[in-house]
Amino acid sequence: MSGDAQISRLKPGRRMDIRRENERAILEAAEKVFAEAGFGGATMQLIADMAGLPKANLHYYFATKEDLYRRVVQQIFEIWLDAASSFDDAPGPVEGIGAYVDAKMDISRTHPHGSKVWASEVMHGAPVIQDYLETTLRDWTEGRIAVIQRWIDEGKMQPVNPRHLLYLLWATTQHYADFGHQIQTLNDGRPLSDKQWNEAKASVKDMVLRGIGAI
Template sequence: MKDNETGKRTKNGRNAAGSRAEARRATEDAILKAAETVFAEAGFGGATMQLIADMAGLPKANLHYYFETKEALYRRVVERIFNIWLEAADVFDAAAGPAEGIGAYIDAKMEISRRHPNGSKVWASEVMHGAPVIQDYLETTLSEWTEGRATIIRRWIAEGKMADVDPRHLLYMLWATTQHYADFSHQIETLNGGKPLTDAQWDAAKASVKGIVLRGIGVSET
């Protein structure tokens, strides 16, 4: 009997701990989404912790419990979109060639622009202002990632799988094109009759971008 009671207490304790962890993750996610929106609209200088707390529907004190300073929250927002982009680039490492690697990368990056437009806008604004908060990311993680993908592209070129292009300029073009759908979403919606792109239009956009890029580097689409 005691063993059963102990087991129940342990199980209940684990359930309670799990529920608290889930609640914490949910609250943190709500804060990050609110912060993305506020930073995208007001910039780092114009954003305040009160505005972010209001957007998240939380007391300001609760916000400070998760993130002590505005800069800490801002860096977390930037980290999140950057890590999402890095995960999207994993296709490069396992791809047999540029059709698979670059094609899948374009799909992933455009989907991120669709689902995380504010994160992309925060990143773009930060970089356009000289990256005063995240310069260390550019000099370390981004630099290392870029060189790693450039090495893969050079290998594909050496194997005769694609045209001889400058890997860095190809990557810059991929970033500019895919992130345009997030950073200039208002312009795209305006040109689309004032409406967001439908699922079918997103699929068509992905196919168009892939076709243009792959043909431009001498690759047949898979």
Template sequence: MPGTARISRIRPGRRTDIRQQNERLILDAAERVFAEAGFGGATMQLIADMAGLPKANLHYYFPTKEDLYRRVVQNIFEIWLDAASSFDGAAGPVEGIGAYVEAKMDISRRHPHGSKVWAAEVMHGAPVIQDYLETTLRQWTEGRMAVIQRWIDEGQMAPIDPRHLLYMLWATTQHYADFGHQIETLNQGRPLTDAQWREATESVKQIILRGIGAI
């Protein structure tokens, strides 16, 4: 029965591939629908239609709308946390903050809908993800503040409040996602080109690094 053995070896991987593909379709669709309609206005049927999958598939992977919403928020949050790895082991603010700005600008370009979902959730008092803010985000913020304070103590940048520097970094880089329509409108109604994204990223990086006295 060599044929049967071969099929049994292939099927688990194939099932995994299908599951990952379906989850990706669902999450991409959910990001867009939650960004446009909000948690209250979004429905599992809308998300299923956007994903091109039966509604039953959504409930198979995500039993409730809140489960799916939390996964969308968790995804963008984890992507942002990965971007923050530039702080770890960086020699100073030029390397650490510079790389962080580059990573956050790239995320705003690649994941604008996820950023909008996060922004809307927080602006409404974080009714679903308050636990994220009180645990993971708080711990991450305190850790990055300590790194920035060390750079200040070493004389590598101006003595400013690390917390407000982080707020400025978030606000500036995420503006390009959350207010993407406004940016396109001011760009003759067209999305930023690759060259314009590179220019914007470099400008933001230079303005911030010069403002904190790192260069």
């Protein structure tokens, strides 16, 4: 666990604000702690400390550790779904996939904790979000496969297997969040700079778009 100070908390205001602000602070702290320690390794005490609240207060807003965890995972999934719209209103793979890579790389940079929690959840067999995988994610995937297939049929890219293209996109973009520590270690212990992030995005886009014959 890194020795960061506690998560910032805004001053409370009206009743409604108290609830919203506390839930936000708890979720933000929980995302970080779950990412850094895993579900089993995370403790409510640690989350409470990081959120700047007594442990009993966490249980006032979230009945159980599992409830809190579920909320964190759902939150991440929604962020990804939002960003996935990059795919839709694009005339071809260069714009669509290019924008999707950009969006997912940006999320990897801005929400590394969330990405890790998701990865951990899936690696452990998706005990709490299995239904999401079978409904929302499956539907989204089928839709995107259809879009890619259309681009192939229109001769806008090589006839690659759309499913494995999606896996490559997910894997590569999320790698920069999930394995960020390894990347940082291989970068002389320093986080990627703005310039290096742009280089990463450009490299990934270049290899992917060339790999599918779109450029």
